[in-house]
Amino acid sequence: xxxLKKPIExxxxxxxxxxxxxxxxxxxxDVIYIIALDFWVLEMTGSTALxxxxxxxxxxxRVIIGPFAGVFVDRWDRxxxxxxxDFIRGIFVTFVGIAALSGFxxxxxxxxxxxxxxxxxxxxxxxxxxSRPDIVPESKLVxxxxxxxxxxxxxxxxxNAIGGVLYVTIGAPYMFLFNGISYLFSAFTEMFITIPKxxxxxxxxxxxxxxxxxxxxxxxxxxxRKMFIYVSLLNFFLNAGGILFVPYFxxxxxxxxxxxGFAMTILAMGAMSGSILLSIINxxxxxxxxxxxxxxxxxxxxxxxxxxxxxxxxxxVLMFTAFLCNAxxxxxxxxxxxxxxxxxxxxKVMAITSTVSMGLTPIGQLIGGVLGEVFPIRMVMIALFSxxxxxxxxxxxxxxxxxxxxxxxxxxxxxxLMKC
Numbered sequence: 001x002x003x004l005k006k007p008i009e010x011x012x013x014x015x016x017x018x019x020x021x022x023x024x025x026x027x028x029x030d031v032i033y034i035i036a037l038d039f040w041v042l043e044m045t046g047s048t049a050l051x052x053x054x055x056x057x058x059x060x061x062r063v064i065i066g067p068f069a070g071v072f073v074d075r076w077d078r079x080x081x082x083x084x085x086d087f088i089r090g091i092f093v094t095f096v097g098i099a100a101l102s103g104f105x106x107x108x109x110x111x112x113x114x115x116x117x118x119x120x121x122x123x124x125x126x127x128x129x130x131s132r133p134d135i136v137p138e139s140k141l142v143x144x145x146x147x148x149x150x151x152x153x154x155x156x157x158x159x160n161a162i163g164g165v166l167y168v169t170i171g172a173p174y175m176f177l178f179n180g181i182s183y184l185f186s187a188f189t190e191m192f193i194t195i196p197k198x199x200x201x202x203x204x205x206x207x208x209x210x211x212x213x214x215x216x217x218x219x220x221x222x223x224x225r226k227m228f229i230y231v232s233l234l235n236f237f238l239n240a241g242g243i244l245f246v247p248y249f250x251x252x253x254x255x256x257x258x259x260x261g262f263a264m265t266i267l268a269m270g271a272m273s274g275s276i277l278l279s280i281i282n283x284x285x286x287x288x289x290x291x292x293x294x295x296x297x298x299x300x301x302x303x304x305x306x307x308x309x310x311x312x313x314x315x316x317v318l319m320f321t322a323f324l325c326n327a328x329x330x331x332x333x334x335x336x337x338x339x340x341x342x343x344x345x346x347x348k349v350m351a352i353t354s355t356v357s358m359g360l361t362p363i364g365q366l367i368g369g370v371l372g373e374v375f376p377i378r379m380v381m382i383a384l385f386s387x388x389x390x391x392x393x394x395x396x397x398x399x400x401x402x403x404x405x406x407x408x409x410x411x412x413x414x415x416x417l418m419k420c
Contacts, residue, residue: 011143015135018193019082019128022186024151026086029182031159032166033093036175037110039167040100044107054114061118062125063359069122070351071210073130074344079195081127085120086187092116094180100173125354130346131195133338138409141335142283149327150275157268198344214348217341221418223400224340228353230395231333234388236360238303240368241384248377254310263319270320274327283332289402292332295325300392303385307378336405340414 041050073081092113099105136144166175218225249260283291302322309315341349371380395401403417 011136011140011147013135015193015195016132016144018189019132019135020148020151022086022189023128023148024155025182026186027152028155028159029179031156032163032175033179035159035163036167036172040172041107041110050107054111057111058114058118059358059362061115062122063355065119065122066126066351066355066358067214067348068211070126070214070348073123073126073347073351074198075210077195077197078127078131078347079190079193081123082131082193082195083187083190085124085127086183086190089117089120090180090183090185090187092180093176093183097173097175097177097180100176105173122351126347126351129334129338129350129354130343133346134196134343135193138339141338142288142331143279145331145335145338146275146277146279146327149331150272150279153268153272153275153327157265157272196343211348213345214352217345217349218352221340223398223404223417224337226398227333227395227401227404228356230391230398232356232360234300234391234395235357236364237384237388237391238300239361239364240371241303241381241388243365243368244372244377244381247372248381251377252310254312255315259312263316266316267319267323270323271327273320274324275331277324278328278331285406285408288332288336289405291328292336292405293396295329295332296392296396297389298322299325299329300385300389304382304389307382307385332405336407339409340404340407340417342414 037054041054096105096109096113099109132144132148133141163175218228246257246260249255249263250257299322302318302325306315306318306322309318337350337353338346368380368384371384400417403412407414407417
């Protein structure tokens with residue numbers, strides 16, 4: 001029991017490695033699957049609306065049942081949730097691959113699998129996030145999140161690079177099958193992970209009271225609540241402006257669509273570089289807030305500078321740096337939140353915050369798209385990114401934000417931090 005409560009002071013222990021490589025394989029499979037699915041649906045139906053509907057149906061369960069799923073994540077065995085949800089997704093997606101190879105696949109089958117995948121993700125994602133702080137030492141949490149982010153972004157880039165080629169050479173059925181097998185492989189390896197069981201203080205609490213506890217924690221935690229509000233607003237404005245990247249590149253004579261693909265590659269390289277940087281260096285407690293503050297402001301400011309520049313090389317440098325900062329910012333912020341939120345309610349709180357973030361993303365994109373139709377695109381993007389900068393500036397001025405970002409459960413009091 002002691003070994004479960006006090007993990008070995010190193011990052012690459014057995015449990016973290018198994019969790020990390022499982023995500024590595026399944027993320028690659030997901031990217032390849034989504035590319036194949038989009039091309040296949042378009043080829044079979046000729047409808048971009050159905051492509052959008054499929055994406056919405058996959059996202060909807062995560063938004064609708066996410067907060068409720070977080071309650072179950074805190075009540076149930078998190079390891080079993082991780083293994084079972086990966087296994088279910090593996091069975092469903094493998095069936096789609098076999099159906100496609102056998103020639104009896106129907107569009108409705110793909111939609112059904114999309115919904116089931118969304119439901120599984122609503123449980124899987126908070127279970128993974130909640131488990132990570134329990135299987136790596138708190139001092140290694142920033143590195144753990146960095147190498148996880150690095151794995152996801154690198155697999156995303158590789159998958160997007162080879163997805164189109166694979167669709168032409170081997171076809172959608174084998175790409176579907178690859179993703180199904182990747183889920184089953186992940187489920188198998190995750191069976192060997194040891195995740196400490198959550199010790200609930202009150203086992204007689206009702207589901208509804210349990211559900212409210214996550215919201216109550218956010219409400220009572222002043223600095224966390226305010227930071228979450230401003231970060232959510234920041235993401236809202238950045239997503240609203242970001243949806244206009246493609247039409248902006250298309251509209252600007254000094255850019256063009258042919259330069260868009262390379263710019264997106266540079267963007268991904270910036271995000272990967274940020275993850276690599278934090279996975280290499282040992283970020284000291286007293287430096288975490290400085291990194292958070294500098295990357296938050298630099299990221300948002302460089303988005304505005306990008307809109308003001310007409311030099312393609314300068315734009316690439318700004319985009320690379322902005323997304324390097326974005327990766328560092330997200331890693332430091334998420335690590336602080338994982339450390340601060342107690343294990344017994346971590347699933348609920350993480351599910352609530354991720355649900356709100358996911359829900360605001362399409363709303364921001366919709367508003368950004370509408371504004372881009374009515375007003376000049378460059379003006380709209382500058383205005384939206386400027387609103388994001390205001391949110392960032394207000395955020396770093398929050399009282400006790402430094403104490404939150406640099407929180408250490410071994411030396412700091414959560415009760416005192418919540419009272420501030």
